[in-house]
Amino acid sequence: MKDIARRAGVSESAVSFALNGRPGVSEVTRDRVRRVAEQLGWRPSTAARQLSGEGAATVGLVVARPADTLGVDSFFLQLISGIQEVLAERQLGLLFQVVEDVDAECAVYRRWWAEHRVDGVLVVDPRTDDPRPGLLEELGLTAVVVGGVPDARHPGLSTLWADDAGAMAAIVGQLYALGHRRIVHIAGLPGLAHTERRIRALRAEAERRALAEVRSVTTDYSDAEGAAVTRRVLTQETPPTALVYDNDVMALAGVAAATELGFSVPADVSVVAWEDSALCRMVKPWLSALSRDTPEFGRTAARELTSLLDGGPSRAVRVPVPRLIERESTGVVRRA
Amino acid sequence: MKDIARRAGVSESAVSFALNGRPGVSEVTRDRVRRVAEQLGWRPSTAARQLSGEGAATVGLVVARPADTLGVDSFFLQLISGIQEVLAERQLGLLFQVVEDVDAECAVYRRWWAEHRVDGVLVVDPRTDDPRPGLLEELGLTAVVVGGVPDARHPGLSTLWADDAGAMAAIVGQLYALGHRRIVHIAGLPGLAHTERRIRALRAEAERRALAEVRSVTTDYSDAEGAAVTRRVLTQETPPTALVYDNDVMALAGVAAATELGFSVPADVSVVAWEDSALCRMVKPWLSALSRDTPEFGRTAARELTSLLDGGPSRAVRVPVPRLIERESTGVVRRA
DNA sequence: TTCTTGCGCTCAAGCGCTTTAGTTCTGCGC
DNA sequence: GCGCAGAACTAAAGCGCTTGAGCGCAAGAA
Numbered sequence: 001m002k003d004i005a006r007r008a009g010v011s012e013s014a015v016s017f018a019l020n021g022r023p024g025v026s027e028v029t030r031d032r033v034r035r036v037a038e039q040l041g042w043r044p045s046t047a048a049r050q051l052s053g054e055g056a057a058t059v060g061l062v063v064a065r066p067a068d069t070l071g072v073d074s075f076f077l078q079l080i081s082g083i084q085e086v087l088a089e090r091q092l093g094l095l096f097q098v099v100e101d102v103d104a105e106c107a108v109y110r111r112w113w114a115e116h117r118v119d120g121v122l123v124v125d126p127r128t129d130d131p132r133p134g135l136l137e138e139l140g141l142t143a144v145v146v147g148g149v150p151d152a153r154h155p156g157l158s159t160l161w162a163d164d165a166g167a168m169a170a171i172v173g174q175l176y177a178l179g180h181r182r183i184v185h186i187a188g189l190p191g192l193a194h195t196e197r198r199i200r201a202l203r204a205e206a207e208r209r210a211l212a213e214v215r216s217v218t219t220d221y222s223d224a225e226g227a228a229v230t231r232r233v234l235t236q237e238t239p240p241t242a243l244v245y246d247n248d249v250m251a252l253a254g255v256a257a258a259t260e261l262g263f264s265v266p267a268d269v270s271v272v273a274w275e276d277s278a279l280c281r282m283v284k285p286w287l288s289a290l291s292r293d294t295p296e297f298g299r300t301a302a303r304e305l306t307s308l309l310d311g312g313p314s315r316a317v318r319v320p321v322p323r324l325i326e327r328e329s330t331g332v333v334r335r336a
Numbered sequence: 337m338k339d340i341a342r343r344a345g346v347s348e349s350a351v352s353f354a355l356n357g358r359p360g361v362s363e364v365t366r367d368r369v370r371r372v373a374e375q376l377g378w379r380p381s382t383a384a385r386q387l388s389g390e391g392a393a394t395v396g397l398v399v400a401r402p403a404d405t406l407g408v409d410s411f412f413l414q415l416i417s418g419i420q421e422v423l424a425e426r427q428l429g430l431l432f433q434v435v436e437d438v439d440a441e442c443a444v445y446r447r448w449w450a451e452h453r454v455d456g457v458l459v460v461d462p463r464t465d466d467p468r469p470g471l472l473e474e475l476g477l478t479a480v481v482v483g484g485v486p487d488a489r490h491p492g493l494s495t496l497w498a499d500d501a502g503a504m505a506a507i508v509g510q511l512y513a514l515g516h517r518r519i520v521h522i523a524g525l526p527g528l529a530h531t532e533r534r535i536r537a538l539r540a541e542a543e544r545r546a547l548a549e550v551r552s553v554t555t556d557y558s559d560a561e562g563a564a565v566t567r568r569v570l571t572q573e574t575p576p577t578a579l580v581y582d583n584d585v586m587a588l589a590g591v592a593a594a595t596e597l598g599f600s601v602p603a604d605v606s607v608v609a610w611e612d613s614a615l616c617r618m619v620k621p622w623l624s625a626l627s628r629d630t631p632e633f634g635r636t637a638a639r640e641l642t643s644l645l646d647g648g649p650s651r652a653v654r655v656p657v658p659r660l661i662e663r664e665s666t667g668v669v670r671r672a
Numbered sequence: 673t674t675c676t677t678g679c680g681c682t683c684a685a686g687c688g689c690t691t692t693a694g695t696t697c698t699g700c701g702c
Numbered sequence: 703g704c705g706c707a708g709a710a711c712t713a714a715a716g717c718g719c720t721t722g723a724g725c726g727c728a729a730g731a732a
Contacts, residue, residue, distance in 0.1 A: 001688065011712045016690060026710060043450035047392070048688035050383035051717045058431075076413060081434045088433070093453060095394070096432040097424070098417045114379035117429060223614045253618045260620060278559045282589045283619055284596060337718065347682045352720060362680060384718035387687045 001042070008036045019044075055119035058093040059305060060112050063124060064105040065098070074248070074277040075294060076124075079146075082298025083122065090306055092119075102127065106135050113139045120305050122146055123157075126193040133157055144305045146297070147194055150316035158304045158314045160297070163321045164194055167290060168201035170324055171244055171272055176209060179333035180242040180270060184233045185216040186226060186254065188246040195246065198274070202244075213240070219250065226250025227257040234261050234269065241333050242270040248279045251287055255329065266331035276325060285328030292322035337378070344372045355380075391455035394429040395641060396448050399460060400441040401434070410584070410613040411630060412460075415482075418634025419458065426642055428455075438463065442471050449475045456641050458482055459493075462529040469493055480641045482633070483530055486652035494640045494650045496633070499657045500530055503626060504537035506660055507580060507608055512545060515669035516578040516606060520569045521552040522562060522590065524582040531582065534610070538580075549576070555586065562586025563593040570597055570605065577669050578606040584615045587623055591665065602667035612661060621664030628658035 005012045010029060017024040018033035025033070050056050061083070063076060080094070087094055095118055099105050109132070112118045120142030123132050126149075133154040136143040144158045145151075151159065175183055185202050188195045199216040206214035217233070219225035226245060230253070233240055243258075245251035251273035255265050263269050265285055273280055276291035297319055304317055341348045346365060353360040354369035361369070386392050397419070399412060416430070423430055431454055435441050445468070448454045456478030459468050462485075469490040472479040480494045481487075487495065511519055521538050524531045535552040542550035553569070555561035562581060566589070569576055579594075581587035587609035591601050599605050601621055609616055612627035633655055640653055 010710095012689085013691080013713080014711060017711090020690085022691095024710070029710080041450065043447060045387070045688055046451045046453055047383040047386035048717090049690080051381070051387055051688080051719090052690040053717070054690080056383070077434075080432070084434045088435075091447075093431050094433065095429050096416070097430065098413075098420045099424075111379060111427075114377065115382045117382055223618045249614065249618070256619050278585065279615075282559045282585070283592050346680095348719080349683080349721075350681060353681090356720085358721095360680065365680080381718055384687090385720080387689085387718080388720040389687070390720075 003040060004033060004036050004042060007040075008033045050116065055309070056117055057091065058095050058118045059087065059302075059309075060095045060097070060108075060118040060121040061124070062097040062099055062105050062108050062121070064100065064102050065125070066100060074279070075275065078294035079124070079298040079301075082295030082300075083302040084298075085295070086299050086302035086306065092306070102131065106131060109135060109139065109141060113141050120144070120309055122301055122305060123148075127191045128193055128196050130193070142305065142308045144301050144308065146301045149193065149197070156314055158308055159316045160301050160304060160319055161316060162194075162292065162319050164197045165201035165204070166321045167274075167324075168198055169205050170321070171274075171290065172202065172205045172209070172214075174324060174326070175242045175244075175270065175272070175330070176211075178242075178270065178331065181211055181333075182213040182238065182240040183211070183242045183244065184214075184229075184240040185244045186229050186246060186250055187216045187218045188221045190218040198246065213238070219246075221247055221250065223249050223253035226253040230254040230257040231261060234258055234263055239263075240269065242272070242330075244272045245274060247275045248273045248277050248287070248289065251289075251329075252279055252283060255283065255285075255287070266329050267334050270331055270333075271329040272324070273329075274322075280327065288327045288330040289325055290322045291325045292320070339376060340369060340372050340378060343376075344369045386452065391645070392453055393427065394431050394454045395423065395638075395645075396431045396433070396445075396454040396457040397460070398433040398435055398441045398444050398457070400436065400438050401461070402436060410615070411611065414630035415460070415634040415637075418631030419638040420634075421631070422635050422638035422642065428642070438467065442467060445471060445475065445477060449477050456480070456645055458637055458641060459484075463527045464529055464532050466529070478641065478644050480637050480644065482637045485529065485533070492650055494644055495652045496637050496640060496655055497652060498530075498628065498655050500533045501537035501540070502657050503610075503660075504534050505541050506657070507610075507626065508538065508541040508545070508550075510660060510662070511578045511580075511606065511608070511666070512547075514578075514606065514667065517547055517669075518549040518574065518576040519547070519578045519580065520550075520565075520576040521580045522565050522582060522586055523552045523554045524557045526554040534582065549574070555582075557583055557586065559585050559589035562589040566590040566593040567597060570594055570599055575599075576605065578608070578666075580608045581610060583611045584609045584613045584623070584625065587625070587665075588615055588619060591619065591621075591623070602665050603670050606667055606669075607665040608660070610658075616663065624663045624666040625661055626658045627661045628656070 001012050001015050005015045014025050015033050018030040019037060046057050097108055123143055123145045126145050126147055137154050137156045146160050148159045149161050187199055202216055217229050219229055243254055245254055251271055255271055258265055258269055265271055273287045273289040276289035280287035280289045300319060337348050337351050341351045350361050351369050354366040355373060382393050433444055435444060459479055459481045462481050462483055473490050473492045482496050484495045485497050523535055538552055553565050555565055579590055581590055587607055591607055594601055594605055601607055607623060609623045609625040612625035616623035616625045636655060
């Protein structure tokens with residue numbers, strides 16, 4: 001900036017005013033300064049900016065999952081690429097961290113906060129009894145909870161939520177229409193808020209339709225557990241005729257397991273994946289899946305965060321209900 | 337720090353010396369200062385640190401791939417989680433960015449450099465005629481090229497490289513031993529250095545063994561192209577008896593395509609995936625795959641970068657040759 | 673005793689920006 | 703001609719940390 005000031009024949013302050021679009025310099029000076037800056041390839045030092053009161057121009061995202069669970073999931077990278085699109089427009093950086101568990105995640109937030117490393121964070125995988133919203137509000141760290149439910153106890157945070165109950169009702173409705181009465185929901189990690197939400201929604205729907213043989217089983221999202229649970233439920237006396245998996249990976253592993261047991265999909269058992277991805281069209285039969293626009297989800301989350309950073313109000317944004325795409329893995333019940 | 341200094345009854349400089357383990361304070365003072373700092377929950381402001389000459393305590397990683405290609409690949413998240421392990425020890429942050437192409441990636445490096453946002457970067461997906469090493473050296477940005485080949489033109493960069501040629505030779509050798517003479521290699525993106533390396537290695541191996549009907553076809557790594565190429569080569573007059581896919585996703589899609597065409601795996605055609613992941617054990621038959629320890633790869637890369645940041649010499653590190661894990665998708669050739 | 677040495681510490685400058693409080697200058701009304 | 707407002711610009715402080723120069727003091731050397 002000193003260079004620019006010298007070359008443009010003005011003071012450093014004038015340069016600052018000019019380059020930041022603040023009043024206090026004439027248009028001709030502003031233009032001149034801008035040209036010089038451009039010519040010198042000047043970019044403000046984020047550190048200096050931050051030190052004099054501006055933000056860090058960075059938002060944080062920490063994912064708390066064991067490394068191996070992370071691998072196959074297409075969700076995160078898709079989400080991140082959506083987030084990036086929005087952040088890139090504003091020249092905001094994304095500080096990304098993978099940790100083992102929620103405690104470590106909280107420690108990261110504390111550290112980031114103390115080091116002034118980020119202006120805000122995106123919280124993913126909200127849980128039941130989640131310590132994170134409370135912590136973030138206590139720290140005063142701007143945050144958006146991605147996939148939570150609006151929580152009146154934390155009015156400072158924004159929330160993005162999907163209507164899991166509606167989606168579950170749609171799935172069950174569709175399976176019901178195809179004649180299915182025995183349904184098992186192979187759910188994800190028990191502590192996660194959306195897992196609990198889906199389980200509750202399934203139970204409600206089962207009661208409404210008076211279906212006795214409908215239940216949920218929680219897993220760790222891995223292909224191994226998906227396959228194991230599938231084998232277990234299909235070898236019981238009266239096996240279910242439909243399986244709903246909480247992610248694509250388990251659905252795939254489930255189909256493989258079912259096939260191995262001699263079950264044909266969808267003739268003997270229908271399969272629905274709660275998460276669509278290329279995986280679902282990579283095996284025969286193609287999997288019927290609940291499709292949501294994950295990059296768009298990320299974009300919305302990032303937009304909500306930038307709006308908060310701009311001083312906008314916190315809000316609860318409802319994202320579109322995912323659509324059930326029927327492919328080849330669902331069909332009418334064949335009488336046993 | 338001012339607070340700490342006051343409470344400990346010393347000057348700010350003494351605090352700085354004490355907390356950074358520099359000489360200039362007695363052990364008792366150091367301890368006292370440390371205790372006060374701890375009590376106050378003090379953490380240094382990265383911005384201030386950086387402004388006074390220290391680094392940004394951040395390394396950058398930019399991935400240049402279209403969003404949809406990113407999704408299914410398990411490679412990146414695994415790599416990142418390995419990287420993080422090492423970075424976390426040193427309290428280094430990871431600035432992560434997803435962009436569309438290499439030009440955009442270069443722009444990001446320029447910006448990061450000008451803004452002093454990162455101390456170093458990890459470069460992935462090296463290409464033939466890659467502009468990035470040159471740019472990074474010109475900018476003087478510390479960098480490690482992950483998966484490149486050592487390049488004497490850029491002595492400042494460290495390189496992590498795997499012996500693709502050796503791995504390819506092993507695969508072909510194994511397939512040859514099983515009686516395969518017609519092999520198609522469904523490769524990845526044509527511009528990538530390791531794609532070219534594998535293609536060259538295959539050609540060399542074919543010449544060595546005098547195999548006329550061995551060739552490579554490049555793709556975009558997607559399941560769609562993997563399936564399309566599979567269909568194309570299997571419907572030609574004398575179809576290959578073995579297919580080598582450059583990633584797990586294509587291999588999976590390829591098996592599905594082959595099965596649909598009436599080919600049985602491995603009876604009619606053997607399949608090898610160059611990249612192991614849960615996917616390979618998620619479908620029947622289980623895929624024989626080239627397995628490498630991706631998190632360890634990330635750890636090594638990060639270690640190399642931190643060593644460089646500590647002033648260590650740049651070097652070319654060779655990572656272990658991936659191992660071919662034979663599962664169910666490879667077998668002896670059945671006479672047609 | 674005086675001089676040196678080194679230890680433990682403080683002072684103050686400086687990193688690259690922003691921002692508040694001036695200062696100078698021009699043009700206007702009276 | 704004077705006072706005044708407002709525009710255009712400058713000076714300087716300050717953000718939180720590091721660091722080189724300097725200072726007082728006790729211990730050892732001469």
